[in-house]
Amino acid sequence: MRALIVDRLGPDYEGVSLREVPIPTPGPGEVLVKVKAAGVNFPDLLMTRGEYQLKPPLPFGLGMELAGEIAGLGPGVEGWSEGDAIVGGAKLGGFADYAILPAAALKAKPANLSFAQAAGYGAAYITAYVGLVRRGMLQPGDWVLVHGAAGGVGLAAVDMAKSLGARVIATSASDAKLKVLADEYAPDAVLNVTNGFRERVKAITGGRGADIIYDPVGGDVFDESVRCIAFDGRLLVIGFTSGRIPTVSVNMPLIKGFSVVGVRAGEYGRRFPERGRENQAAIWAMAEAGTVKPRVHAEVPLENWREAFELLAGRQVIGKAVIVP
Numbered sequence: 603m604r605a606l607i608v609d610r611l612g613p614d615y616e617g618v619s620l621r622e623v624p625i626p627t628p629g630p631g632e633v634l635v636k637v638k639a640a641g642v643n644f645p646d647l648l649m650t651r652g653e654y655q656l657k658p659p660l661p662f663g664l665g666m667e668l669a670g671e672i673a674g675l676g677p678g679v680e681g682w683s684e685g686d687a688i689v690g691g692a693k694l695g696g697f698a699d700y701a702i703l704p705a706a707a708l709k710a711k712p713a714n715l716s717f718a719q720a721a722g723y724g725a726a727y728i729t730a731y732v733g734l735v736r737r738g739m740l741q742p743g744d745w746v747l748v749h750g751a752a753g754g755v756g757l758a759a760v761d762m763a764k765s766l767g768a769r770v771i772a773t774s775a776s777d778a779k780l781k782v783l784a785d786e787y788a789p790d791a792v793l794n795v796t797n798g799f800r801e802r803v804k805a806i807t808g809g810r811g812a813d814i815i816y817d818p819v820g821g822d823v824f825d826e827s828v829r830c831i832a833f834d835g836r837l838l839v840i841g842f843t844s845g846r847i848p849t850v851s852v853n854m855p856l857i858k859g860f861s862v863v864g865v866r867a868g869e870y871g872r873r874f875p876e877r878g879r880e881n882q883a884a885i886w887a888m889a890e891a892g893t894v895k896p897r898v899h900a901e902v903p904l905e906n907w908r909e910a911f912e913l914l915a916g917r918q919v920i921g922k923a924v925i926v927p
Contacts, residue, residue, distance in 0.1 A: 604927065605698035606907055609661045611652040618650050618664070620905060626702050628676030633705050635688065639901065639924045640668040640696040641722035642910050643754065644843070658694060665696025665925070668703075669711055669720040679705045687711040689720045697907060699927045709882075712889040718898045720889075722922030725867075726758035727885045727894065729840065730816075732867040734763055736881065738814040738836045742767030747803060747812035747827070749795070749819045752779035752920045755840060757897060759816045760787050765893045768814075771806060773799060773823075782920050786897065795823060800830035811835060821846035828854050835860040897921030 603625045610617035628634045646664050648654035672686045682688070682705060689711050690703040711720045734740045746763040750756035751772035760783065763770045770789040774780050780792040791806050793799050803812055811832035817824055821844030824837075828850055831837055837860060842848075850862060871878025888894045899919045902910035904927045913923045 603699035604904060605695065606664045606904070606925075607661050608650055608664060611650065611660070613651060615650050615908060615911060618907075620907065623698075625700050628674050628679075628702055630677045631679060631705055632676040632702050633672050633679060633682060633688075633708065634674035634676075635668065635670040635690065635701050635703055636673040637668050637696065637698060637701055637927050638670040638717035639721035639926050640665045640692075641725065641754075642914050642923045642925060643667070643725055644841075644914065646697075647911055647915055656693070663695035663698060665692055665694070665698065665701070667691050667721060667724050668696040668701060669717040670701070673700060676705070681705075682708065687717070689724060691724060697904065697925050699904075709886055712886065714892050715889055715896065716898070718901050718924045718926065719896045721924050722754065722898060723889060723896045724885075726754040726922065727762060727888075727896070728871075728881060729755050729865065729867045730758040730762040731881055731885050732870050733816055733838045733840060733865040734759060734766065734768075734814065735884075736870060736877065737863045737865050738816070738838055740766055740768055740814060744768045744813040745771065745807045745810070745832070747771045747773065747815045747830070748789075749773050749815070749817045749823050749827070750843060751783055751789075751792075752776065753818065753843070753917075754919070754922045755818050756816070757783070757787070757921050758894075760789055761894045761896070762888070763814075763816075764789065765888065771803060771812065779920055786895075795826075798826060800826050803830040807832070814838065816840060818842075819844045820848050822848075824848040824850075828858075828860075831858065831860045833859040837862050839864050899923050901926045903927075 669689045688708045746768040748759045771791045772789040773793045815827045818840035820842035899921045
């Protein structure tokens with residue numbers, strides 16, 4: 603089978619290649635999955651340079667989330683059959699024709715999602731749910747300002763916040779991306795952040811500011827967000843795609859009465875296993891019910907993997923790019 607392998611770390615994916623390797627055999631409690639689609643995430647790109655917190659020994663396979671069909675069952679696996687359509691997190695090895703996954707981590711693919719939609723759903727939407735619901739304590743009618751709204755985690759937040767009854771302001775630095783968001787997701791407002799946004803956010807919200815700010819961007823965007831958050835607001839720290847990790851003078855949250863809240867969806871589930879199971883059940887129930895609509899920007903053949911990586915690195919993706927073996 604073909605698999606995307608990292609043999610050495612370096613810039614421009616110089617240590618990454620598509621190779622022929624043996625089809626693996628599932629061990630106890632594991633399944634062999636024929637991969638139909640695998641979502642591309644920023645951690646995949648970072649891992650090729652050794653810049654992500656997960657640093658597996660070389661060589662290793664890339665690809666952290668996938669959807670496919672069960673092609674083989676390891677000893678002791680119950681409740682699944684060959685041919686079942688599933689979704690799972692691979693951590694490693696998803697960009698391949700076949701992958702090994704623990705049976706306990708599988709979920710049935712929602713019938714109303716394509717394999718491509720399902721492959722890009724889990725990581726983005728669990729981050730949105732933990733951020734908005736668990737950490738942001740979202741209530742219907744809240745004003746939610748979503749930065750980087752065209753990216754995978756940002757678009758998931760726009761989609762989920764709308765489905766939960768919030769009023770959503772979606773931001774981007776691209777008018778073309780904002781038009782797609784407006785046409786397909788109907789946020790209450792869209793803003794191009796190129797020339798600042800705080801006064802416009804205040805105007806849209808009637809002077810109160812945003813109750814929740816969902817920020818995967820950091821840098822200057824975080825700095826300005828501090829100036830347009832409502833009293834008792836929650837500024838959710840999702841990531842730092844701008845490259846600069848910002849700081850805040852503590853007198854600002856004191857005077858304005860807001861909280862700066864870190865969001866690590868995976869760690870939240872590990873720390874609070876019961877809540878983690880509830881979170882997963884909630885997002886997949888939404889997918890089953892069709893109350894959210896994950897967007898696939900591009901389905902890229904496995905042999906053209908570099909194209910998918912460069913779409914993401916170049917901030918060209920609206921929603922998710924997926925690799926299709």
